[in-house]
Amino acid sequence: MDTTPPVAGAPASGANVPEFSVSEISGAIRRTLEGAFGRVRVRGEITECKRYPSGHIYLSLKDESAKLESVVWKSAVPRLSVQPENGVEVIATGKLTTYADRSKYQLVIDRLEYAGEGALLARIEKLRVRLAAEGLFEAGRKRVLPGLPRVVGVVTSEAGAVIQDIRTTIARRFPRRILLWPVPVQGQGAAERIAAAIEGFGRLPHDGPIPRPDVLIVARGGGSLEDLMAFNEEIVVRAAASCPIPLISAVGHETDTTLIDFAADRRAPTPTAAAEMAVPARADLLAALDQTGARLRGAAMRQRRAAETTLLRLERRLPDIPARVLEYRRRLDEAGESLPDALRAFVRLKRDALAPLAVPHPRESIAARRHAVALLDGRRVAAFARCVQRLRGARALHAFSAAPVLALLRERRAMLAGASRQLEALSYNAVLARGFALVRDAEGEPLTRAAAVAPGARLSIGFADGQVVATAEGEAPRRAKAKKGTEQGTLL
Amino acid sequence: MVDTPGAEASRPIDGLSFEEALQELEGIVRELEGGQGKLEKAVAQYERGAALRRHCETLLAEAEQKVQAIVDSAAGPTLRDAG
Numbered sequence: 360m361d362t363t364p365p366v367a368g369a370p371a372s373g374a375n376v377p378e379f380s381v382s383e384i385s386g387a388i389r390r391t392l393e394g395a396f397g398r399v400r401v402r403g404e405i406t407e408c409k410r411y412p413s414g415h416i417y418l419s420l421k422d423e424s425a426k427l428e429s430v431v432w433k434s435a436v437p438r439l440s441v442q443p444e445n446g447v448e449v450i451a452t453g454k455l456t457t458y459a460d461r462s463k464y465q466l467v468i469d470r471l472e473y474a475g476e477g478a479l480l481a482r483i484e485k486l487r488v489r490l491a492a493e494g495l496f497e498a499g500r501k502r503v504l505p506g507l508p509r510v511v512g513v514v515t516s517e518a519g520a521v522i523q524d525i526r527t528t529i530a531r532r533f534p535r536r537i538l539l540w541p542v543p544v545q546g547q548g549a550a551e552r553i554a555a556a557i558e559g560f561g562r563l564p565h566d567g568p569i570p571r572p573d574v575l576i577v578a579r580g581g582g583s584l585e586d587l588m589a590f591n592e593e594i595v596v597r598a599a600a601s602c603p604i605p606l607i608s609a610v611g612h613e614t615d616t617t618l619i620d621f622a623a624d625r626r627a628p629t630p631t632a633a634a635e636m637a638v639p640a641r642a643d644l645l646a647a648l649d650q651t652g653a654r655l656r657g658a659a660m661r662q663r664r665a666a667e668t669t670l671l672r673l674e675r676r677l678p679d680i681p682a683r684v685l686e687y688r689r690r691l692d693e694a695g696e697s698l699p700d701a702l703r704a705f706v707r708l709k710r711d712a713l714a715p716l717a718v719p720h721p722r723e724s725i726a727a728r729r730h731a732v733a734l735l736d737g738r739r740v741a742a743f744a745r746c747v748q749r750l751r752g753a754r755a756l757h758a759f760s761a762a763p764v765l766a767l768l769r770e771r772r773a774m775l776a777g778a779s780r781q782l783e784a785l786s787y788n789a790v791l792a793r794g795f796a797l798v799r800d801a802e803g804e805p806l807t808r809a810a811a812v813a814p815g816a817r818l819s820i821g822f823a824d825g826q827v828v829a830t831a832e833g834e835a836p837r838r839a840k841a842k843k844g845t846e847q848g849t850l851l
Numbered sequence: 852m853v854d855t856p857g858a859e860a861s862r863p864i865d866g867l868s869f870e871e872a873l874q875e876l877e878g879i880v881r882e883l884e885g886g887q888g889k890l891e892k893a894v895a896q897y898e899r900g901a902a903l904r905r906h907c908e909t910l911l912a913e914a915e916q917k918v919q920a921i922v923d924s925a926a927g928p929t930l931r932d933a934g
Contacts, residue, residue, distance in 0.1 A: 694873065694876045
């Protein structure tokens, strides 16, 4: 390659060296550099990465002994499959150019890719540690998948085997409605589209025209680590972690692990396995239902038998209520019948207690004496008659003497006179003859105290020779206080 | 609470259970048959006794009715499984 610069001016005196202006030499270097290298691929670790408000990204690529300043113009940024960040080893594709103002050269990058799996894995691990520290992967955040979802949402590519596998698996197990949100699963902008799909499903209203899924499957088929990188991007991992719908991740083959797997509620090794997790097998459900039904019937039968046994035991221990009611009836009838008799007995007892204390009326006393006299007289007449009868029947009638009979009569008459005198002595008539009077109330009951007479009361005053009716006048005198212990107690 | 004689007599009869009322009625009968105490109290006791008897009659009639209903239903048809 000819690197001899074109002659721009005459050689200086005494020298065979060409002379350039600053602009000339800068332009010459630029042309030489760009002409010699054209487009290049440079491997190095990103450092000093800065994104400016203008949209351009300035960074440096370094290795053990050198550093190359680089730039990604705003127009190229959206086309990058790898977003530049410090510490990541990349292969940058672009062209070398000079920056004349500062006598610098730089690499203008239009494509970035990770420099081998080691670099990718290091970056993934670094992000995993950071997100784990935030608590995005904690078990407490995981939600339980619904038992039988009505709608299954799927985020994957519209073309390819993945969606077909999911469809056929769900149709075979338990047909459910499937909503597909198609996205690119690799390459430029895939991560942003996947994150937007997850968030979009989460924002669907429960009662909107498009039904909100009960479970989400985020899936793609197998591929290289770089192919799966969209599912390792922070934007996708955060969308999965904050999704309000239970989410199953099924990215790559069983051996592949992406960061979305850590954030998902369940991880499936394949898209088919994800569909099996999302929807139960109808046959299994029916079998489980039959088994549960049989267990329920068995339990009910056992419970019923146990209840019957308990009931029988209790029945035997039940008291004989009808017998108890009859016993109560007997006791009530007995007490009820005895009640009037008991009161009558009470009154009788009181009357019996009163009898010995009763003071007989003089009339009763006289009548009793008169009755006694009459009895005696009757006995006298009967005795005399018997005596005469005996005498009549006697043979020695001529020997009869009246003297004993007359003596007996005299004796009886003397007894009668004595009894009459005794009666007179007991009678109040003798007292009346001495000037006393017997005062009775309107009912004929004797009055013994002035305090018992109310003003205006009708009185009957008995003298020795007859009765006089009178009316009480003036105030009733106050009853004198009885001496302590002299007042008679109540009988009742 | 210290029990005073005749305290039960102040309790309203409607609030007494059958057993309490019957016990009190039997007590009144025993007391009257003993012939102790005052006539006024005896008459009042008799009056309460009559009321207690009516109360017991009402409660016992209800109980007899219920027992009869239970006995009748027990003799009737029993529930069986339809299955």
